Amino acid sequence: MTPAQPVTADRQPLLALQGIRAAYGNIDVLHGVDLDVPRGAVVALLGPNGAGKSTTLKVACGLMAPKAGKVLVAGRDVTGARAEDLARRGLVTIPEGKGVFPNLTVRENLVVATYGGQKLAAIEAVAYERFPRLKERRNQLAGTMSGGEQQMLAMARGLASNPAILLLDELSMGLAPLVVEELYEIVAQIARSGVSILVIEQFARTVLGVADVAVIMLNGRVRSIGTPQEIEAELSSAYLGG
Amino acid sequence: MALLETRGLSIRFGGHLAVSDVDLDVEAGLVTGLIGPNGAGKTTTFNLICGVLSPTGGRVSLDGRQIGSLGTHERARLGIGRTFQRLEVFSSMTVRENVLVGAEIRQGWARFGHSEPPLLAAGGDPSLDEEVDLLVDRLGLGPVADTRVGSLPTGQARLVEIARALAIRPRVLLLDEPASGLDDSETHHLGDLMVQLATAGLAILLVEHDVPLVMKVCSHVFVLDFGQVIASGTPAEVQQNETVQAAYLGSAS
Amino acid sequence: MHQFLQYTIIGIPLAAVYAISATGLVVTYTISGIFNFAHGAIGMLAAFAYWQIHVGWGLPSWLAFILVVFVIAPLFGALIERLLIRGIEGASEVITIVVTTSLMIGLLGLANLVWPPGENRNVVGFFNDTKAISIFGVNVTVHRLIMVGVAVVVVGLLWLLLNRTRIGVAMRAVVDDRALLQLNGGRPGLVSMFSWALGSSLAAVAGILIAPTLNLQPITLTLMVVTAYAAAAIGRLRSLPWTFLGALILGLGESWLKGLIQTSWTIGSFQLDKLGSAFSPIVLLVAILFLPQPRLRSAGQQQQREHWKVPSMRTAVVGAVALLAVAVGVALLLNPTRQLLLVDGLFFALVSLSLVPLTGYAGQISLAQITFAGIGGVATAMIGAQFEPLNVIAAVAITAIFGALVALPALRLQGIYLALATAALAMLMYELVFLQDLIMPANSRQVPPLGVGDWLGVGEWSVSSSLAQIVVLAVAFGLCGIGLVKLRRGRWGRRLTAMKDSPVACATLGLSLTRTKVATFALSAGIAGLAGAIAGQTLTTDQLRFEANFPITVFAVVGGVGVVSGALIGGLMLGVLPVMNSVFATNAIGFFKVFEIPVSKLTAVLPGLMGVSLGRNPTGISPQIEAGFAPMLRSRVATIGSIIAIPIVWVLAYTEVIDGWTFLAVLATLLGLLPALAVLVSGTLASRRAAVTTILAVVGLAGAFVLPWATLSESSNAIRFCALVAYGVVVGIAATATAGLFEVPEELRPPSPDMIGITSPLGRTDAVEAERALGFREGELVGR
Incomplete structure (x- = not known):
């Protein structure tokens, strides 16, 4: 096993997927996906349902092993590494729609976040400072909070565990537009602090405002990559076909 | 009155209203679209119509008859067929066997009631084997007829589900994202097939993310968001609707 | 008070x-x-x-x-x-x-x-x-x-x-x-x-x-x-x-x-004092039946790792005939005591077979098959003291109806709840029914032995001998096996497989899952009841104990419950375990001088170890054996060769030209060699390797014949047994290995980040370090 990949380009991405093929059982979902998340950039991964966005993310965070292809973190091949190992090493993922443990209290949710190495007190401090509402509810079961508050809790974990790379899946799922806007404000802030972010979003327009690069996926392949402006023009045809 | 109607259909999961007060009309002889963003409640609506889930409120009627209290298999016997978004194929069997099982099960219960004529055979009542061959052929599955379904790509597995659902000779067919995983020519072929089935008298309710396909085959479209119908009308009307645009793309920030 | x-x-x-x-x-x-x-x-x-x-x-x-x-x-x-x-x-x-x-x-x-x-x-x-x-x-x-x-x-x-x-x-x-x-x-x-x-x-x-x-x-x-x-x-x-x-x-x-129920309390002849021990299974059953209705299971919720090939009807018929021939052949070489072991083995095999439609085809589980067999046996005995085919049919019908009645409330259950419900039933039947004096007077009941001879009007034919029992059981197994293969290949089999693959899809096709499951349970219980009814044994309450049900299910699944041959292998293994006991009767091993363990006792642990293998190979033993012998079955020469060779060796043993031990040794060697033989005759082997394999095979086989197994240096049966098994295995492996059948599988392991040089959490500073290492200019670094 090679300890590190040779430097071939001067803009090596922090997270890179190369030729990823993935399948559930015998059913192929990804047919060779190439995707780079440059350091400090926000990459928006767009596309209609069933395009393979979430599967791409599962491969990136280690929850799913690809059939073929490579996952590189900071240029190093981590294909097949376990999700918990990657998480402990700074690759933080907030999965779709359920980034919290509903039957744990807010505080206990943050206890689980300490696996990254931070002290609970430090995590609590960051979380409650950014989201004062969570402090009020720290002994409440996460599942009994509103959708927006739950998503804030999930984001708080992402914030406080000091990630190098943040993967976000459908932050806006089932949330009111105002809350979504607020959440993306925070994403933008995190991005400004230098974290590389890969964000999957169905509501394309919402995310294009904060993205540096946008990628459209269709049927398990990357269809186009471009600046948000370029991609916005393509959106309607990809989504509504008109 | 439409062949399949839902009135005030609702279901609550915990504190969350997944489907709320949904009224749908699915007419015989037409393809009706049901679209909406992820998590809008489309598949849940399907589950309520075919009895996999029990609604917390509202009614489902088929041809004027209330079917809300019937079990899944009883509704199927009255003529509701469906496919699944997350595949529910019989993966250890071949394509042909999948369709055959559907036809055999239908033959088992059809003895007790009247049987619809097969939609795709132009007149006449074919034997079980002929009917299965016909369905396999019409869905373009001939070349893989003896392949185990578990080893097929998603797209073809979806076609198997359609063929299997047609094998019970339904009056209403609920299709849950049948085109996802199909290539352009397969999608085109599927669109033609849907139109043809509808012309033969079938009522089709189509959930699909491939919007061009929906625009092409549907005569009427319902748009679902947050479990509610936010718009309905002809494809063109729906496409121009600003609420729909916002629901799909989000409001520009 | x-x-x-x-x-x-x-x-x-x-x-x-x-x-x-x-x-x-x-x-x-x-x-x-x-x-x-x-x-x-x-x-x-x-x-x-x-x-x-x-x-x-x-x-x-x-x-x-x-x-x-x-x-x-x-x-x-x-x-x-x-x-x-x-x-x-x-x-x-x-x-x-x-x-x-x-x-x-x-x-x-x-x-x-x-x-x-x-x-x-x-x-x-x-x-x-x-x-x-x-x-x-x-x-x-x-x-x-x-x-x-x-x-x-x-x-x-x-x-x-x-x-x-x-x-x-x-x-x-x-x-x-x-x-x-x-x-x-x-x-x-x-x-x-x-x-x-x-x-x-x-x-x-x-x-x-x-x-x-x-x-x-x-x-x-x-x-x-x-x-x-x-x-x-x-x-x-x-x-x-x-x-x-x-x-x-x-x-x-x-x-x-x-504490409060007196021994003398009865309703009719039903003894109420058994209720105390039956209380927990009753509560268990009631609690499970009142559990909320689970959603219809969909296909995606669990992986199907087991795939069994569907045999052809021809294979089934040939298999049934072969089973009868082998059973009789082996029986003729055994003394009457050992024949009883074979009776047991075939009885267990038939009970295991009852799990094939239920567990193998339909994916349902039951931990009550011995109980069903007991019901069949007791029912036959209670209907009439003499053997009558009609009695057996009636007993099978009673068991099947009982199975259906059990299934009815348990229908909406699956997996773990079904297992618990059937276990509760088995315990309930034992505590509440089999322990009743009415059902089992003096804790036993004689199931009438098969009067096949009387019934056929050929009274001479010894009706209660072990040999007749073996024939009857082997025929019953063969017929049931053929029936099950027929069923699997037909409409009902497809339906069961479909139900196993995706119950929810079946329901949306109009299938009543309830009726299908009840019918399957009835069939399964009926086969188990048949086993009890024709085994012709004296049933004792001890045999029908609750825990006697567990080994059946375990061995059937280990054998390969999706195929008839799997049930046969599982049942026979369970039946012949006592052989080990008698072979190793006099041996013991010490354990650091703390315990002195008779080797025969080790066989009690064996079933436990069996289950361990399932994690890696959920399809069971039978398909593996089949895969091992597949090249032989494909080769006409090898098949015909073995069909000729094995009877010859048997005749030699039967006529006592060679003794029993030599027979076993030759058989073990022959079975080990067969896969190699197939490769050898297929002509795909390089000539030098073919030569080596041939020499090994001939020398090995000759050795098996010539070595004086029976008198092997005054040693015990145990050492003799081990020696000849080891001999067969060594010769087989050596020959197969030269023939090149074994490929060494490459082991794949997910790399840990530690192995690839990431040893601590990647923070932002690490990212900067990484980028420096990758050659970024200072101005471009993240987190400046």
Whole structure:
């Protein structure tokens, strides 16, 4: 096993997927996906349902092993590494729609976040400072909070565990537009602090405002990559076909 | 009155209203679209119509008859067929066997009631084997007829589900994202097939993310968001609707 | 009134122990997702370990308690998780059930092996049971008070663990969302291991506390777990408070029923005093039947790792004829005592066969097949003392109807709940029915032997000989097997497979799952009933004990329950286990001079070890054997060669030209060589390798004939047996290896980031470092 990949380009991405093929059982979902998340950039991964966005993310965070292809973190091949190992090493993922443990209290949710190495007190401090509402509810079961508050809790974990790379899946799922806007404000802030972010979003327009690069996926392949402006023009045809 | 109607259909999961007060009309002889963003409640609506889930409120009627209290298999016997978004194929069997099982099960219960004529055979009542061959052929599955379904790509597995659902000779067919995983020519072929089935008298309710396909085959479209119908009308009307645009793309920030 | 009070006060400590045990079961199940059928056996083993340390080695009781509960039991639990449970992650529920069931059988065997039964072992309660205090005029020993006290402490500690420690929070987090815990950096594997350690610990506490009030008998202590199952079922396998309530109901109910019902109480000739022992299975059954209706299972929820080939009708018929020929051939070489073993083996095979449609085709499980066989046997015997084919048909019909009746309420159940319901039924039948004098006078009943000769009008043909039994059983197995293959290839078989693949899809096609399942259960029960009805044995209550059901299911699945041949192999293995006992009767191995273990006892542990293999190979043994011999079956020359060779060797043995041992040696060698033979004659082998293989084969076979196995240096049967098996295996492997059949599989392991140089969490500074290393210019670095 090679300890590190040779430097071939001067803009090596922090997270890179190369030729990823993935399948559930015998059913192929990804047919060779190439995707780079440059350091400090926000990459928006767009596309209609069933395009393979979430599967791409599962491969990136280690929850799913690809059939073929490579996952590189900071240029190093981590294909097949376990999700918990990657998480402990700074690759933080907030999965779709359920980034919290509903039957744990807010505080206990943050206890689980300490696996990254931070002290609970430090995590609590960051979380409650950014989201004062969570402090009020720290002994409440996460599942009994509103959708927006739950998503804030999930984001708080992402914030406080000091990630190098943040993967976000459908932050806006089932949330009111105002809350979504607020959440993306925070994403933008995190991005400004230098974290590389890969964000999957169905509501394309919402995310294009904060993205540096946008990628459209269709049927398990990357269809186009471009600046948000370029991609916005393509959106309607990809989504509504008109 | 439409062949399949839902009135005030609702279901609550915990504190969350997944489907709320949904009224749908699915007419015989037409393809009706049901679209909406992820998590809008489309598949849940399907589950309520075919009895996999029990609604917390509202009614489902088929041809004027209330079917809300019937079990899944009883509704199927009255003529509701469906496919699944997350595949529910019989993966250890071949394509042909999948369709055959559907036809055999239908033959088992059809003895007790009247049987619809097969939609795709132009007149006449074919034997079980002929009917299965016909369905396999019409869905373009001939070349893989003896392949185990578990080893097929998603797209073809979806076609198997359609063929299997047609094998019970339904009056209403609920299709849950049948085109996802199909290539352009397969999608085109599927669109033609849907139109043809509808012309033969079938009522089709189509959930699909491939919007061009929906625009092409549907005569009427319902748009679902947050479990509610936010718009309905002809494809063109729906496409121009600003609420729909916002629901799909989000409001520009 | 005083009596009532007395039994209430006795019931409460009992309830406390049940609560502890059930809590362990629930904790392990909710967190690791595996229901531990061996939970009681772990508690039993812990009680024995406690006895060994305290009484056997004389350490103080508190030290023994601490050692067992806090060191030995948790380590043991963690070990089980690592070795067994990891392997079955993602396997079907049938497999997980069978694996823990086989663990239970293995642990029972282990206890019997280390602590041979017969010796009187008593665990005395804490404070020697001498101290007692009076509560409401009832004397209560301090030990019983401690039972209640420990339960309270356990609940308190458990609450602290689950709410105040990170591992406890992680345990609850796994229940919520396993993947999310991973994404947080938690290790679900570790959490699962911890839950097994905790579960074992709790089982140990319960086992040690209950031991003084029960005899220190492996089976009694193990079966106490049924009560824990029942309490857990009341808690829906999730809720701890409800589980405690269940334990209270069970403790009090059992105490009242056992204490207050007099032996003389009967309804008609039905003895009511059996109700006390039947209370927990009754509660278990009722609790399961009132569980909320689960959603229709969809295909995606579990992986199907088992795939069985569907045999052709021709294969089925040839197989049935071959079975008859081989059974008779082997029987003719055996003395009457050994023939009885073959009868047993075929009986077990037929009972195992009843699981093929149910478990193999339809994916349902049952732990009550011996009970069904018992019903068939008892029914035949009660209908008439003489053998009549009509009686057998009637008995089979009764069993089938009974099976259908059982299935009806259990229908909406699947997996673990179905397993528990059938287990409860088996226990209920044993405690409440088979123990009745009416059903089994003097604890046994003679099933009329087959009067085939009388009935056919050829009275000369010895009707009750073992040989006739073997023929009848082999024919019955063959016919049922052909029938099942026919069924599998037809409409019903397709329907069952479809139902196994996706119940929800079947329902949307208009299939009534209820009717299909009832019919399958009836068929399965009917086949088992047939086995009981024609086995012609004297059934004893001991044979029909509740726990006798477990090995059948385990062996059928290990053999390969999706195919008829799998049931045959499973049943025969179970039947011929006693052969090992007699072969190794005189041998023993020492264990660091601490224990002296008769080798024959090791066979009791064997079934437990069987289950272990299922994690890696859920399809069972039969398909593997088939794969091994596939090249031979494809080669006409090799097939014909073996068809000619084996009868020749048999004739030599039958005419006593060669003795039995040589026959076995030649057969073992021949079977080992067959795959190589096929490759050899197929002509794809390089000539030099072909030559070597041929020489090896000829020399090996000649050796098998020539070596004086029977007189092998005055050695014992055991050494002889080992030697000839080893010989066959060595020759077979050597020849096959030169023929080039074995390919070394490459092992794939996921790399850990540690292995590739990432040793600490990647923070932002590391990212900068990484980028520097990658050659970025200073101005471009992240997080400046």
